[in-house]
Amino acid sequence: MKAVPISFCLNGHPVSTSIDSDLRAIDLLREGFGLTGVKEGCGRGECGACTILLDGRPVNACLLLAAKLDGCEVLTIEGLASADGTLHPLQSAFLEVGAVQCGFCTPGMILAAKSLLDTCPDPSEEEIAYALSGNFCRCTGYSKIIKAVRLAAQEKMR
Amino acid sequence: MARYITPHSLAEALQILGQEEHCLPLAGGTDLTLLVRDGTVQAECLLDISKLPELIGVQEEGGEIRIGPCTTLADVASSPLLPAALRAGASWIGSPQIRALGTIGGNICNASPCGDTLSPLLVLGGRFRLRSASGEREIPAEAFFLGPKRTILTRGELLVEISLPLTRSSSQDERRSAFQKIGGRGAQTIAQVNLAISAYWKEGILRQPCLAVGSAAPTPIRIPAVERILEGQRLDRELIAQASLRLAAEIRPICDQRASDRYRRSVVQALFRDALASLTGQEAYS
Numbered sequence: 001m002k003a004v005p006i007s008f009c010l011n012g013h014p015v016s017t018s019i020d021s022d023l024r025a026i027d028l029l030r031e032g033f034g035l036t037g038v039k040e041g042c043g044r045g046e047c048g049a050c051t052i053l054l055d056g057r058p059v060n061a062c063l064l065l066a067a068k069l070d071g072c073e074v075l076t077i078e079g080l081a082s083a084d085g086t087l088h089p090l091q092s093a094f095l096e097v098g099a100v101q102c103g104f105c106t107p108g109m110i111l112a113a114k115s116l117l118d119t120c121p122d123p124s125e126e127e128i129a130y131a132l133s134g135n136f137c138r139c140t141g142y143s144k145i146i147k148a149v150r151l152a153a154q155e156k157m158r
Numbered sequence: 159m160a161r162y163i164t165p166h167s168l169a170e171a172l173q174i175l176g177q178e179e180h181c182l183p184l185a186g187g188t189d190l191t192l193l194v195r196d197g198t199v200q201a202e203c204l205l206d207i208s209k210l211p212e213l214i215g216v217q218e219e220g221g222e223i224r225i226g227p228c229t230t231l232a233d234v235a236s237s238p239l240l241p242a243a244l245r246a247g248a249s250w251i252g253s254p255q256i257r258a259l260g261t262i263g264g265n266i267c268n269a270s271p272c273g274d275t276l277s278p279l280l281v282l283g284g285r286f287r288l289r290s291a292s293g294e295r296e297i298p299a300e301a302f303f304l305g306p307k308r309t310i311l312t313r314g315e316l317l318v319e320i321s322l323p324l325t326r327s328s329s330q331d332e333r334r335s336a337f338q339k340i341g342g343r344g345a346q347t348i349a350q351v352n353l354a355i356s357a358y359w360k361e362g363i364l365r366q367p368c369l370a371v372g373s374a375a376p377t378p379i380r381i382p383a384v385e386r387i388l389e390g391q392r393l394d395r396e397l398i399a400q401a402s403l404r405l406a407a408e409i410r411p412i413c414d415q416r417a418s419d420r421y422r423r424s425v426v427q428a429l430f431r432d433a434l435a436s437l438t439g440q441e442a443y444s
Contacts, residue, residue: 004162021162021204022195045188045256046346057232057258063188064259067162068206112254133345134253 006070011035011079019066026050026061028069029076037077037107041136048135051108052076058112058134077107080114090114093152094145101139109135113149122153160194161203168212168289168318171205176291176314178203183316185228186259188252189268208261213318216240225320227263234262234275241322242436243278243335243354250274250339253346263317266302269309272373276303277354278337279320280370280380287319294318303377331358333366336436338429342416349373350417353429357388359438364388369430374409374422381408398434398443402427 007016010033019028029035029052038061041049045063052061053075054068080088090110093099100106109132116123116131123131128149129142137145160182165171175181182201184190185208193199207213213228216237223239234240235249235257251257251265251274265273266286276299278284284299291314302309311317325333335356341347351374357367367388372378387401411422431443 003159021160024191024195044192045252048253048255051255054258058255059259060188060253060255063191063256065162065184065187065191065204067164068187068208070164071209115254130345131254134255 004067004070006067008069008071009073011074011076021065021067023066024062025052025064025066025069025074028066029061029074035076035078039104039107041104046136047105048108048112048132049105051111051135053111053115056115056118058115060134075111075114077111080110088114088152089155090117090149090152093148093155097144097148097151099140099144099148101137105135105137105139109137109145113152116149117153117156121157123149125150160201162206163203164206165210168207168210171207171210172289172291172314172316174203174205175316178205181205183207183267185261185264186230188256188260189264207316213263218324221324223322223324225262225322227266227317227320228261229263231257231260231262231265231275241278241282241325241333241335241356243337243356244275244282244322246337247274247276247278247339247352247354250337250349250352256346262320266299266320267309267311267317269303269305269307269377271306271375271377272349272352273378274337274339274349274352274372276378277352277370277372278335279322280378281354281356281368282335283323283325283368285321286317287321288315289318290314290316296321300380305376331360333357334359334437336433338433338436340425340429348416351411351422351426351429353426353433355430355433355437357437362392362394363390364393365390369405371405371409371426373416374411374426376410379409381405383408393434393438395443398431402430405430 005018029038039049041047043062045060050061051058128146180202184204184206214226217224231248265275279299287296337354339349339352352372355369358365367385369381384401384405406423411419413419435442
């Protein structure tokens with residue numbers, strides 16, 4: 001028997017399930033709900049590939065017990081585009097600037113950047129770098145990622 | 159597998175903590191999640207206290223600043239009520255993701271010698287309120303830490319409040335503070351050494367300086383010998399040089415995978431000069 005009943009809002013939809021107390025959020029999201037945009041890199045809260053937004057704040061789904069999702073609002077990369085498929089300005093900007101190479105870090109990068117733009121609509125390069133300091137990219141060298149976040153901010157403000 | 163309990167009030171949490179044999183309080187879980195899952199830490203019951211309103215928030219009350227232990231590191235880092243050294247310490251821990259979950263109480267109760275809020279709490283006159291179902295005590299931050307990962311918390315006891323004395327009044331200058339840290343990289347790094355200082359600063363002279371260093375002994379430590387050197391003296395190059403050397407001699411660093419003891423004794427002096435510059439508003443002290 002799974003010991004812990006939880007209910008939360010996942011990408012805009014209410015969900016309920018029962019889980020083991022030591023299950024991680026990343027495992028529930030990937031294996032329970034099929035949301036494989038939540039990537040597992042280091043599994044130790046260092047690389048940020050598994051970043052999701054929990055009540056609007058970026059957190060590492062690999063360090064989060066799934067039981068802690070109870071009562072929260074959870075956003076993964078799968079819930080970012082509009083229902084009709086229109087991309088979020090950050091997604092469009094990442095494509096336009098070429099801020100994606102292998103793509104493994106991209107969902108986490110975009111969600112960390114979304115949390116920044118939601119609280120700071122016109123961030124400086126320094127503010128962007130600070131907000132993304134928990135997300136590692138081993139391909140791009142970061143400059144295009146920062147450029148994409150700047151572009152998305154400008155698009156959003158238009 | 160551990161049971162997962164989410165208490166509805168602090169009173170209920172304390173009652174459960176008193177009754178259960180192997181019950182672990184869980185705050186943000188950024189450290190504990192890994193330890194529980196790999197079996198390093200064993201618990202029959204996880205008590206998730208992170209959403210108890212009694213344990214969250216920063217308030218000014220009764221001549222002091224009170225911090226709920228489940229206040230996240232992100233909220234500590236951005237609270238305008240808190241002194242510079244504590245905000246800086248919190249803002250240097252981990253990443254935005256870690257700070258959004260991790261709490262100041264977790265950083266304290268983990269009792270790692272390198273915890274970045276600990277040396278600030280030591281120089282800011284921090285006091286911890288510990289409560290159990292049967293009683294309560296309040297102790298100075300310095301008395302809390304016994305060794306790496308060891309504290310004076312007894313079974314059934316929970317850290318329920320962190321308080322700092324208010325240091326400003328109309329007749330008094332404000333106590334200033336500063337924090338410095340060095341790790342293997344700029345962000346998302348564990349301190350090889352961290353250092354916090356607080357003092358009154360007027361006309362080139364430091365009064366009542368408090369200095370503490372982390373990752374340089376089995377617990378974060380105050381350095382009274384250096385505080386005595388600085389007290390009431392004009393802060394010039396000679397005094398800083400004398401104080402830096404004494405600081406390097408006073409700490410008891412270990413040599414581990416993060417840094418050698420020699421490096422720590424050397425770099426602590428640079429951190430000290432940078433912290434002094436930050437506290438006094440100078441560009442740099444060479």
